[in-house]
Amino acid sequence: xxxxxxxxxxxxxxxxxxxxxxxxxxxxxxxxxxxxxxxxxxxxxxxxxxxxxxxxxxxxxxxxxxxxxxxxxxxxxxxxxxxxxxxxxxxxxxxxxxxxxxxxxxxxxxxxxx
Amino acid sequence: xxxxxxxxxxxxxxxxxxxxxxxxxxxxxxxxxxxxxxxxxxxxxxxxxxxxxxxxxxxxxxxxxxxxxxxxxxxxxxxxxxxxxxxxxxxxxxxxxxxxxxxxxxxxx
Numbered sequence: 001x002x003x004x005x006x007x008x009x010x011x012x013x014x015x016x017x018x019x020x021x022x023x024x025x026x027x028x029x030x031x032x033x034x035x036x037x038x039x040x041x042x043x044x045x046x047x048x049x050x051x052x053x054x055x056x057x058x059x060x061x062x063x064x065x066x067x068x069x070x071x072x073x074x075x076x077x078x079x080x081x082x083x084x085x086x087x088x089x090x091x092x093x094x095x096x097x098x099x100x101x102x103x104x105x106x107x108x109x110x111x112x113x114x
Numbered sequence: 115x116x117x118x119x120x121x122x123x124x125x126x127x128x129x130x131x132x133x134x135x136x137x138x139x140x141x142x143x144x145x146x147x148x149x150x151x152x153x154x155x156x157x158x159x160x161x162x163x164x165x166x167x168x169x170x171x172x173x174x175x176x177x178x179x180x181x182x183x184x185x186x187x188x189x190x191x192x193x194x195x196x197x198x199x200x201x202x203x204x205x206x207x208x209x210x211x212x213x214x215x216x217x218x219x220x221x222x223x
Contacts, residue, residue, distance in 0.1 A: 041200060043158065043213040056210055090157055100146045100206055105157040 003027050006091045006106035013081055014114055021076045021109045023091030031055070032074035033092040033103065034066060043090070049074055081113045117141065118205050120214035129223050133190040137203030137214055140184070147179055147186045148204040152216065158202055162188065193221045 006023040013019055025032060033056075034046040048056040049068045063079045074091060091106040119138045127133045135149075146165055150158035164170045164177040164186065176189040186205070190197055200216040 040215065041152075042215045043202065045210050045212075048210060102148060102160045102163055103158075103204075103211060105159070108157050 004091055004093055004104050004106040006089075006109055008109060009107060010110050010112075012112045012114065015081055015083060017081050018077070018079045019081060019111070020078070021089055021091075021111075023074050023076070023106055025072055025091075025093040025104070025106075027093055027104060029093040029095050029104070030071060031094045031096060031101075032068065032071070033094070034074065034076050035090045035092060035105075037088045037090060037108075039087070047074075047076075078111075081111075083113050086111055086113045116214075117207055117212045118203055118214035120201075120203050120217045122215060123218040124220045125217055126220045126222060127193050129193060129195060129221055131193050131221075133193045133197065133219055133221070135188040135190075135201050135203075135217050135219065137186045137188075137205075138184055139186070139203075139205040139207075139212075141205065141207040142181075142184065144181075144184075144205045144207055146206045147177070148211065149175075149177060149186075149188045150202040150204060150213075152200045152202060154199075161201075190219075193219075195221050195223060197221050 004025045031050045033048045037043045047066045052068045065077045068074045088108045092103040094101040148163045149161045152158045162177045164179045170177045174191045178187045202216045203214040204211045
């Protein structure tokens, strides 16, 4: 069984549209994250949630809104998409927050905004 | 100064050689250090983590940590073409994991 699964794998859309990416983990972890990896492969944290509570919001534009209905799910909704949003978005989970436990990554969602 | 710095590479080594990947970090309070491998088009996968000064070995991989010098490295012995990937160093800081930009390793036959 996939430990951290995210959908869709690919997302191609036009500027101005609204889209969502879903993420689920079956590892029983308390903490979930969204990371963005740009074209230079730099992996940067966007959000983290611990037991459905927002822990980290890294100065991400408010067009990005994470939602955690329960600790096994963390979805990412993006409004008014821009060209610069094109990237690979990774969901991840870990046993605890504060960055002391290893992250388990989903397979990524490649978002292309045209 | 970047929080976690790595040489972007590519680091090219012949098959069977030792590949040495280096990483420096800025936060002296960092407690946990991780190495991830990322193949092109794939997600990062954990190779090793280290918490204490010194060496930690796991198969062909050895992680080395020197907190005084704020330096962590990954050695890959008997490098194989299948080791060709980008290696990401990650360090705890401010309640989160901070990644370096990665070093691309190319192992040639």
